[in-house]
Amino acid sequence: MLSRVANTMYWMNRYIERAENYARFMDVNFNLSLESPPDVEEQWKPLVVITGDWPMYETRYKNIDKHRVIYFLGFDPKNPNSIYSCITNARENARSVRSEITKEVWEQINSIYFFVKEGLEKKLWKSKDPRLFFKKVREDCQLLYGIFDATISRNDGWHFGKIGQLVERADKTSRVMDVKYHVLLSTPQEVGSPLDLMQWAALLKSVSAYDMYRKKYGKLTALNISEFLILDKKFPRSMLCCLIHAEKSLQEITGSTGGFSNEAEKQLGKLKSELEFLDISDIFEMGLHEYLDDFQIRLNGVSLSLYNSFFAAQSQVQIHQ
Amino acid sequence: MAKVDFTKYETTGYYDEMFNENNGVRPSYEKFKKRLEKLSRNKLKFLQHATDRAQLSLGMTFNVYSDNQGVERILHLDIIPRIINSTDWDRLAKGLEQRIVALNLFINDIYGEQRALKDNIIPKELVLSSAGYLKECIGLRPPENVWSHISGTDLIRGDDGNFYVLEDNLRCPSGVSYMLENREILKRTFPEVFEKLKVRPVHDYTHHLRDMLESLTRESPAFIAVLTPGIYNSAYFEHAYLAQQMGAELVEGRDLVVKNNFVYMNTTKGLQRVDVIYRRVDDDFIDPLIFNKDSMLGTPGLFEAYRRGNVVLVNAPGAGVADDKAVYAYIPRLIKYYLGEEVLLPNIKTYICAEKDDCNYVLENIHTLVVKQTDGSGGYGMLIGPKSTKKECEEFITKIKNNPRNYIAQPMINLSRVPTLTDDTIEGRHVDLRPYCLYGKDIKIVPGALTRVALTKGSLVVNSSQGGGSKDTWILDSK
Numbered sequence: 001m002l003s004r005v006a007n008t009m010y011w012m013n014r015y016i017e018r019a020e021n022y023a024r025f026m027d028v029n030f031n032l033s034l035e036s037p038p039d040v041e042e043q044w045k046p047l048v049v050i051t052g053d054w055p056m057y058e059t060r061y062k063n064i065d066k067h068r069v070i071y072f073l074g075f076d077p078k079n080p081n082s083i084y085s086c087i088t089n090a091r092e093n094a095r096s097v098r099s100e101i102t103k104e105v106w107e108q109i110n111s112i113y114f115f116v117k118e119g120l121e122k123k124l125w126k127s128k129d130p131r132l133f134f135k136k137v138r139e140d141c142q143l144l145y146g147i148f149d150a151t152i153s154r155n156d157g158w159h160f161g162k163i164g165q166l167v168e169r170a171d172k173t174s175r176v177m178d179v180k181y182h183v184l185l186s187t188p189q190e191v192g193s194p195l196d197l198m199q200w201a202a203l204l205k206s207v208s209a210y211d212m213y214r215k216k217y218g219k220l221t222a223l224n225i226s227e228f229l230i231l232d233k234k235f236p237r238s239m240l241c242c243l244i245h246a247e248k249s250l251q252e253i254t255g256s257t258g259g260f261s262n263e264a265e266k267q268l269g270k271l272k273s274e275l276e277f278l279d280i281s282d283i284f285e286m287g288l289h290e291y292l293d294d295f296q297i298r299l300n301g302v303s304l305s306l307y308n309s310f311f312a313a314q315s316q317v318q319i320h321q
Numbered sequence: 322m323a324k325v326d327f328t329k330y331e332t333t334g335y336y337d338e339m340f341n342e343n344n345g346v347r348p349s350y351e352k353f354k355k356r357l358e359k360l361s362r363n364k365l366k367f368l369q370h371a372t373d374r375a376q377l378s379l380g381m382t383f384n385v386y387s388d389n390q391g392v393e394r395i396l397h398l399d400i401i402p403r404i405i406n407s408t409d410w411d412r413l414a415k416g417l418e419q420r421i422v423a424l425n426l427f428i429n430d431i432y433g434e435q436r437a438l439k440d441n442i443i444p445k446e447l448v449l450s451s452a453g454y455l456k457e458c459i460g461l462r463p464p465e466n467v468w469s470h471i472s473g474t475d476l477i478r479g480d481d482g483n484f485y486v487l488e489d490n491l492r493c494p495s496g497v498s499y500m501l502e503n504r505e506i507l508k509r510t511f512p513e514v515f516e517k518l519k520v521r522p523v524h525d526y527t528h529h530l531r532d533m534l535e536s537l538t539r540e541s542p543a544f545i546a547v548l549t550p551g552i553y554n555s556a557y558f559e560h561a562y563l564a565q566q567m568g569a570e571l572v573e574g575r576d577l578v579v580k581n582n583f584v585y586m587n588t589t590k591g592l593q594r595v596d597v598i599y600r601r602v603d604d605d606f607i608d609p610l611i612f613n614k615d616s617m618l619g620t621p622g623l624f625e626a627y628r629r630g631n632v633v634l635v636n637a638p639g640a641g642v643a644d645d646k647a648v649y650a651y652i653p654r655l656i657k658y659y660l661g662e663e664v665l666l667p668n669i670k671t672y673i674c675a676e677k678d679d680c681n682y683v684l685e686n687i688h689t690l691v692v693k694q695t696d697g698s699g700g701y702g703m704l705i706g707p708k709s710t711k712k713e714c715e716e717f718i719t720k721i722k723n724n725p726r727n728y729i730a731q732p733m734i735n736l737s738r739v740p741t742l743t744d745d746t747i748e749g750r751h752v753d754l755r756p757y758c759l760y761g762k763d764i765k766i767v768p769g770a771l772t773r774v775a776l777t778k779g780s781l782v783v784n785s786s787q788g789g790g791s792k793d794t795w796i797l798d799s800k
Contacts, residue, residue, distance in 0.1 A: 002576050003587045095380065096552045098561030099571040107378050114377065156589060253589070310589045 001156045005097050007311035009157045010164035012093035013148075016109075017168040019086035020141035021207075022073055023134040025050065025176075028206040030131050033066070035198060044069045050172075050179045053081055071125040074134070075116075083137060087116045102151040105144065112140045159249035163306065166249075170242035171299055173207050177229055178292040200225065207237050226288065227280040239295065243272040253310075262309040267302045271295075322361040327354065327740070330747060336480050336737040337749055338403055349406040349797055356514050357401070368510050369400050369742055375506050381499070383555040383785070397790035398503055399741045400510050403752060403772040407799035413476070413484055413756070414766045416666030421472055421758045423656040424489060424643045428468040430659075431642055432458045442658045443651040447675055450726055451648060452696040453492070453641025455604060457611055461628060461639075464537040467760050468637040471530070471599075473497070473771075476666070476754045478737035485669050485734065487753060489652075491644040492636060493601050496771040496791075497757050498559035501526060501566075503793040504769070519798035523769035526757070527566035530599075533761035534567075537633045540596040545569040546586065548577075548600035548607075550618045555786075560601050570595075574602065579622030584632040597633040604638045646695040646729045647673050670732055674725040683730040684721065687714045690730040692721070705781065707733055736781055739792060741774055751775045752792065753783050768796040 025047055033043045041064045048054045048069060056079060061068055076082045080089075091113040094106055115136065124133045145165075152158045180203045200220045204210040209228065212235050217224045232238040236245075247268050251257070260266040283291045332340050339350045346354050357365070376382070376395040384393055405413075430437050431448060438445040448454060473494030475487040504523055508515055535543045549560035551573050564571035576586050577595065585592035600607060606616040608624040626632045642648065650671035653664040672679040672690070683690060687706050694702035704717045721728045738749035756770035772792040773783035783789040 001589055002570065002572065003589055004573070004576050006589045092552065095557070095561070097571075098380075099547075099564040099569070103379075103565075106380060110378055110380050160589075 001100070001160075003311050005100055006156065006160045007307070008093045008097045009100065009161040010306065010311070012090050012097070012109075013161040013164035014168040015086040015090035015093065016141055016144060017165045018081065018172070019083045019090070019112075020138055021169070021172040022051065022081075022083050022086070023137040023141070024208065025206050026070065026074060027131050027134040027138065028202050030070075030129075030134075031205075032198065032202045036195070040064055040066055046179045047073065050175045051081060052175065053079060067125055070130055074130070075120045075125050077120070083134075084116050084120055087113050087137075097157070100157045102147075104147045104151050108140070108144045108147050112137065112144065115140065154252070156253050159252050160310075162249045163246045166242040166246040167299060167303055169237055170239045170246075171296060173229055173237050173239055173242070174292045174295050174299075176203065176207055177226065178289060178296075181288045181292070204229075209235060209237060223280055223284070226283065230283065231275065231278065231280060240272070240275045243268065243275060247272050263305040264302065264309040267298070267305050271298050271302060322363060325357045325360050325362060325365055325747070327358070327747070330740060330749070332738070332749060335735055335749060335751075336478055336482055338405075338478070338737055338739045338752070349404045352517050353402070353404065353511075353514055356511065356517075365400075365742065372398050372400050372506055372510060375509070376502075379502060379506075381502055381558055383558065384553060396499060396785050397776060398499075398506060399750075399774055399776075399790055399792050400507065401740050401742060401747070402507060402793045402795045403739050403754070404795045404797065405754075406797050409484070410768060410796045411799075413666065414768075416484075416664075417474055417756060417758055417766060418764050419656060419660065419662060419665050420474065420486065420489070420652065421469070421760055421764060423652070423659045424472075424491065425467050425469060425760065426659040427655050428491075428637075428640055428643050429462075429466050432461055432468075432639060437655065437658060440658070442654055443648065444675075447647055447673070447726075448642065448645075451642050451645040453604070453639070453643070453645055455639040455642075457624065457628075458637070458639035461637075463637040464633060465762060468640040469643070470533060470537070470635045470637075470760050472636075472758045472760070473755045474758070476756070477734060477752075478754070480735050480737075482737075484666060484754070486649075486652075486666050487669065487734075488646060488649060489644040490755075491640045493603065494755070494757065495556040495559055495601075496755055496773075497526065498562040499791050500757065500767075500769050500771045500794065502562070503771075503791060507793040518795070520795045521768040521798050523767050526767045526769075527563060529759050529765045529767065530563065531567040531569070533759045533765065534569075534597045534599055534633075534635060536761040537635065538596045543596045544594060545597045545599065546572045546577075546595050548572055548574065548598050548602055550574075550602050550606070554601075556601065563599070569599070572598075574607075574617070574619045577620040577623070579620060579626050582622070582626045582629050582631050584620070584623060584626050595632060597635065599635045604641060607634070607638065646671075646693050647675060647726070650729065669734055672730040674721050674728040674730065679730075680721065680725050683728075684718055687718060687730070689733065691733055692717050692728055692730045695727055695729055701786070705733065708781075733781075736775075736783075739772070739774065741776070741792075743778075748778065750778075751781050751783065754794065770794045770796075 029047050036043055044064050044066055048057045051073060057072055072079055072082065074083045077084055079085060091109050094101060094109045098106060119133050124130055197220065201210060204213050204225065207229065213228050228235060228238065230239050233241055235241055250265055250268060254261045254265060256265065260269055339347060341347055373395065376398060382393045382395050427437060437443055438448060469491035471494065473490045473496060475490065476484050477487050478484050500523060534545050547560055547564040547569050549557060549571060561571055570586065572586055578585050578587060584595045586595055602618050605613045607619040608621060609616045609619055610621045611624040627634045650673050653668055656662060656664045672683045674680045674683055690706045692704040704713060706714060736751035736753060739752050740747045741750035752772050752774045754770050754772055756766060759765040772794045774790050774792050775781055775783045776790045777788050
């Protein structure tokens with residue numbers, strides 16, 4: 001498949017995954033804020049930190065304001081990571097690989113775009129309950145995942161798309177954990193106050209993990225939550241699970257059965273194997289924050305090596321001619 | 322609820338596709354009119370609305386960059402179709418076939434022996450000074466000696482009810498995706514009418530297109546790519562649509578690389594050879610080594626690979642020499658010369674400003690004429706004399722005097738009209754007709770066309786860039 005197209009499929013799926021994650025974060029956080037003490041900064045700042053957009057927010061705004069955060073993360077065309085920007089980019093990407101995706105996929109992306117655009121035009125961030133907007137974005141993205149899987153052949157394009165989605169998902173799960181790690185660390189064993197409990201539940205919900213976690217562990221404990229979100233092999237949003245499936249897709253593309261045939265495979269394989277052979281107490285020993293920080297850096301490395309191995313490789317041939 | 326009602330509809334002296342001069346409905350429209358009259362006005366509005374939405378959802382949009390920010394627009398599709406009976410169509414298709422054969426013989430001749438120039442059928446200077454004439458193509462022989470494989474001829478129906486050729490588009494005619502998607506949308510809008518009327522299908526166009534492209538190479542399986550300038554091109558939707566429908570690769574110039582005079586695309590698994598390129602990039606931009614040096618849209622070395630016969634370019638570079646608007650005037654003569662036949666589809670009387678007598682006539686009668694730039698398209702660079710101010714006419718007089726080769730003029734022709742939905746009523750609007758010819762080993766004309774409609778009351782300019790819309794075009798089966 002065309003290198004440019006592979007790259008575009010990868011990013012198109014990353015953008016959609018990012019938008020869906022943001023939509024869920026906003027929904028959950030809005031919910032949480034209804035029941036928390038009315039300290040706006042404490043409620044809304046972590047959200048901007050999770051997404052990694054805090055430095056930009058800081059340069060543009062003096063203070064934390066609920067509607068401003070909702071605008072910034074949900075609708076702001078100037079924030080390249082806002083839901084609006086992600087969906088717009090995903091659509092532009094889809095447009096430029098129109099012949100690789102099905103009509104159904106294209107129409108769904110297009111329909112999300114028009115919905116989000118309408119949201120911007122109607123200034124929905126000012127509305128009393130913007131959750132309806134975020135819920136619809138999340139559902140529409142999930143519908144898109146379904147259409148993507150149900151209508152596209154498992155060709156290289158699909159696998160590159162999958163890798164993009166999983167890399168983004170692993171990154172977001174690790175960021176959610178990282179920002180909330182102080183909550184986790186303050187009570188390493190058992191959950192204390194009702195407020196803590198709510199915070200923890202929210203943490204799980206923001207990565208759609210609450211139901212599956214309860215099913216597996218029942219009680220909310222810091223160790224178990226961390227274990228579930230980092231190391232669980234079956235939960236589709238855990239960091240390890242994302243890497244396992246990303247590696248599978250990469251192997252489908254390269255055809256390799258073991259070892260590695262390029263830098264991307266090498267880095268992804270190493271990162272995944274290390275996670276596989278860790279248990280949660282090792283991670284707490286290293287320091288949860290330190291570990292997650294390192295994970296994010298190395299995940300970026302995987303993304304870069306994917307670019308070098310597949311998306312840019314041939315252009316270099318061209319230059320050297 | 323008020324029903325759709327044609328009793329107040331006026332043809333006001335124009336040829337109307339739906340009504341004859343006595344306001345009686347033409348046979349081809351009888352069933353459709355009956356169906357329309359059963360609808361309430363609100364329902365009709367609703368159907369029109371659903372059509373707009375369908376176009377948006379399909380992504381049938383183009384960007385307009387007039388004001389700094391790109392605005393996404395749809396080409397408005399009016400839901401009242403343009404219906405053509407089978408007799409008219411068959412006659413028209415024959416004429417098109419004759420024309421496209423002669424035009425290709427002419428292009429082949431110009432880049433070969435130049436017999437028509439030696440025999441003084443058409444002035445040599447006129448042909449060789451055409452912007453579409455590429456000296457780089459001299460001596461080339463594309464497969465099957467066909468240069469314009471995909472053409473879209475603009476026709477109009479005049480007051481006398483006859484079809485005339487308005488202009489030939491032999492380079493990269495666009496709009497065929499609208500012919501195909503308009504049909505899909507209208508089938509959803511008026512399913513019952515389709516059941517009752519025998520509308521000839523158009524959906525196999527992309528199959529014929531692929532077959533034609535494959536027939537131009539000996540490679541099997543043939544690797545086919547559609548070359549697009551990219552997502553900012555106003556016809557990008559069409560490029561993507563055709564690639565997808567044909568199962569061809571959609572590439573941009575930067576995806577291609579030429580090595581040892583063969584063309585390849587950059588893939589995740591290395592280089593993949595490309596055999597046939599349906600390119601939607603203008604001649605000027607396909608190869609910065611040969612043509613426009615600043616082009617970012619093309620691929621260096623592409624033309625040399627083509628010259629050596631290592632890749633097929635469709636349409637062939639240089640084909641534009643025959644759709645120059647000044648060359649147009651000579652086409653009836655060329656048809657006679659190459660085929661020994663009388664022209665079946667007449668031209669519109671054309672005054673060539675490069676010729677002294679014609680030029681004087683144009684300068685004296687400019688207020689009654691339509692003046693066009695010989696290399697212009699998209700409705701730009703033209704003057705509609707009767708609808709222009711004195712000042713505008715004078716500007717054109719200066720332009721013509723400065724560069725007569727660049728202009729032709731034609732009498733003002735009244736384009737026929739089709740009833741069209743306006744905000745609160747149905748009124749006649751002027752239309753043209755663009756059918757598409759495919760020409761490889763043989764000629765294939767799918768029974769359908771793009772009908773462009775000038776949505777502004779009284780306007781004769783149907784171009785999408787100038788307030789034009791489109792209509793689905795139904796060709797009826799004779800049985």
